[in-house]
Amino acid sequence: MQRNPNHTTIVRIEKVIVETPTVHTLVFSDEIMSNVLPGQFAMVWIPGINELPMSVMISKESGKAAFTVRKHGPASTGLFNVKEGQQIGIRGPYGNSFDVKDGKLLLVGGGTGLVPMMRLLTFVKPTDDVTVLIGAKSKDEVFFEDLSNNLLENNSHRIIVSTDDGSYGEKGFVTDLVEKLVNENHYDGVYVCGPEIMMYKTVLAANSKKIFVQASLERMMKCGVGICGSCCVGEDLVCKDGTVFDGEYLSQNKEFGIFHRNKAGILENY
Amino acid sequence: MNQLLYSKLSSLIKVEPSLETSIGQIQLERPVMLASGILGISLDVFNRLYRSGAGAVVTKSLSTEPWDGYPNPTIFSVNGGGWMNAVGLSNPGAPNFAKMIESNQEVPIIVSLVGSIPEDFELMIKQFKNCKVKAYELNLSCPHVAKVGLEVGDDPELVKEIVTTTKNSTNVPVIAKVGLGTTHYLKTVGTAVESGIDAITAINTVRAMAIDVETQRPILSNKFGGLSGTPIKPIALRCVYEISSKYDIPIIGCGGISTWEDAVEFFLAGASGIQLGSAIGDNWIHIFDDINKGILQYMRKKNYSTIKEMVGIAKKS
Numbered sequence: 001m002q003r004n005p006n007h008t009t010i011v012r013i014e015k016v017i018v019e020t021p022t023v024h025t026l027v028f029s030d031e032i033m034s035n036v037l038p039g040q041f042a043m044v045w046i047p048g049i050n051e052l053p054m055s056v057m058i059s060k061e062s063g064k065a066a067f068t069v070r071k072h073g074p075a076s077t078g079l080f081n082v083k084e085g086q087q088i089g090i091r092g093p094y095g096n097s098f099d100v101k102d103g104k105l106l107l108v109g110g111g112t113g114l115v116p117m118m119r120l121l122t123f124v125k126p127t128d129d130v131t132v133l134i135g136a137k138s139k140d141e142v143f144f145e146d147l148s149n150n151l152l153e154n155n156s157h158r159i160i161v162s163t164d165d166g167s168y169g170e171k172g173f174v175t176d177l178v179e180k181l182v183n184e185n186h187y188d189g190v191y192v193c194g195p196e197i198m199m200y201k202t203v204l205a206a207n208s209k210k211i212f213v214q215a216s217l218e219r220m221m222k223c224g225v226g227i228c229g230s231c232c233v234g235e236d237l238v239c240k241d242g243t244v245f246d247g248e249y250l251s252q253n254k255e256f257g258i259f260h261r262n263k264a265g266i267l268e269n270y
Numbered sequence: 271m272n273q274l275l276y277s278k279l280s281s282l283i284k285v286e287p288s289l290e291t292s293i294g295q296i297q298l299e300r301p302v303m304l305a306s307g308i309l310g311i312s313l314d315v316f317n318r319l320y321r322s323g324a325g326a327v328v329t330k331s332l333s334t335e336p337w338d339g340y341p342n343p344t345i346f347s348v349n350g351g352g353w354m355n356a357v358g359l360s361n362p363g364a365p366n367f368a369k370m371i372e373s374n375q376e377v378p379i380i381v382s383l384v385g386s387i388p389e390d391f392e393l394m395i396k397q398f399k400n401c402k403v404k405a406y407e408l409n410l411s412c413p414h415v416a417k418v419g420l421e422v423g424d425d426p427e428l429v430k431e432i433v434t435t436t437k438n439s440t441n442v443p444v445i446a447k448v449g450l451g452t453t454h455y456l457k458t459v460g461t462a463v464e465s466g467i468d469a470i471t472a473i474n475t476v477r478a479m480a481i482d483v484e485t486q487r488p489i490l491s492n493k494f495g496g497l498s499g500t501p502i503k504p505i506a507l508r509c510v511y512e513i514s515s516k517y518d519i520p521i522i523g524c525g526g527i528s529t530w531e532d533a534v535e536f537f538l539a540g541a542s543g544i545q546l547g548s549a550i551g552d553n554w555i556h557i558f559d560d561i562n563k564g565i566l567q568y569m570r571k572k573n574y575s576t577i578k579e580m581v582g583i584a585k586k587s
Contacts, residue, residue, distance in 0.1 A: 006347030051342035
């Protein structure tokens with residue numbers, strides 16, 4: 001029988017991978033989640049703690065998927081602290097996905113925004129020329145660099161890491177690199193996920209060169225199915241209309257890159 | 271040639287049915303509204319829902335101050351049908367909300383209010399003095415937040431005071447949304463009617479819960495929540511029928527409506543308008559247009575030109 005995506009399925013965490021001091025990847029077995037498209041997300045229930053939207057991470061093993069979480073608020077810290085053998089609930093997958101173009105691609109990920117990028121890398125063709133930009137605060141917080149290299153071993157590719165403090169890779173904000181790269185090269189597709197300001201600047205840079213760009217947005221969510229309205233960005237609901245939006249469309253949005261809503265639904269500046 | 275003439279003539283004679291409806295003084299172009307608590311957080315979304323076919327949008331229930339609501343899980347889909355929620359009435363507060371909708375001219379907005387004492391409602395209505403408000407809907411029936419909603423609706427004296435105070439605070443029509451509490455809802459309706467209410471919305475979600483058998487704990491963070499969606503439709507329909515049989519008061523039917531047949535059932539039971547919410551979780555916002563089209567087709571088939579003609583018809587049989 002087909003599983004109803006809105007019904008919570010309980011899965012057991014089989015492995016916890018420590019990516020950085022603040023980022024864990026939790027691996028579990030689930031055929032449906034192992035096959036989601038890049039940009040899609042699940043609602044993840046940590047029993048007794050909270051439920052939060054998570055982009056679905058790939059696993060090296062077939063039939064398995066994962067969540068890569070940075071501890072931040074009560075919900076994400078609750079998920080971060082989940083140990084091997086513990087049970088969590090998942091529902092979904094929800095949302096749309098990236099439109100993966102052929103040719104020269106630029107992927108930009110900040111922090112756990114790299115998760116949909118890793119899944120996107122499993123969809124590129126061997127003929128694609130792929131550049132991955134990894135943004136992190138410092139050396140300690142860099143992850144998925146090796147994974148990106150492994151996933152792209154059959155492609156012409158480049159992995160560039162930039163850290164805000166310059167402790168590893170290039171020094172500075174990843175968006176400065178984006179601007180430089182789109183000024184010097186033509187890309188067939190630019191894909192970005194990470195902090196909203198980073199996505200905003202990436203979209204602006206690509207739009208200014210008329211390069212196809214898509215961003216996977218993150219918002220506070222309660223339902224994930226278009227009922228609660230918590231995740232609205234202008235007239236769009238990130239859960240139903242996104243998470244992936246075209247850059248050209250986003251440039252018309254009054255809230256993208258400027259506001260998000262708090263738990264009460266009040267607009268707050270980034 | 272004759273055939274062409276005939277079809278032209280018959281199209282002139284046959285009146286195209288209209289979806290316009292009046293719920294007492296509340297005039298709407300279309301009878302299907304967005305129920306309170308659903309998506310009601312931004313004016314841009316309201317505009318989109320209106321364009322999608324909603325006759326009016328009811329806002330999330332607003333309180334005097336902003337409320338964060340409960341932690342997740344707050345909403346989930348019930349195995350077997352329907353939705354359960356305990357969002358906890360999260361809302362930006364009446365003052366913030368009023369500011370947001372000040373620029374609105376186009377969308378018929380019904381402002382839902384929640385409070386504990388009459389003064390809360392009086393204070394909130396003042397916030398909307400510069401806004402175009404189609405009606406106020408008093409939330410006397412939210413089943414999962416203490417000191418407001420159903421706890422207020424269950425207290426006849428408080429209902430009387432709140433309705434009287436609200437009616438004295440505004441010339442805009444005031445609706446009371448009732449639900450299934452410990453006081454019989456018909457008594458609550460009676461109190462509201464005696465106190466001068468303009469219309470009744472029936473019903474709210476029904477207090478309920480669910481437990482996950484694997485992890486052996488209640489799923490909602492608040493443990494208890496409200497059940498909505500198709501499982502409560504027959505209950506809501508029964509309530510509308512009972513209210514319209516007992517009181518001469520305009521009614522808005524609400525509870526599990528997800529098809530045009532459901533909508534028509536509520537009209538036949540005595541509702542002049544309907545609200546929906548859970549169906550959006552199952553069918554997204556196309557639901558408004560689908561239901562509008564279905565109602566129109568039914569009206570053509572049954573030869574009705576107005577919604578009014580079918581309101582309460584089922585009571586005659």
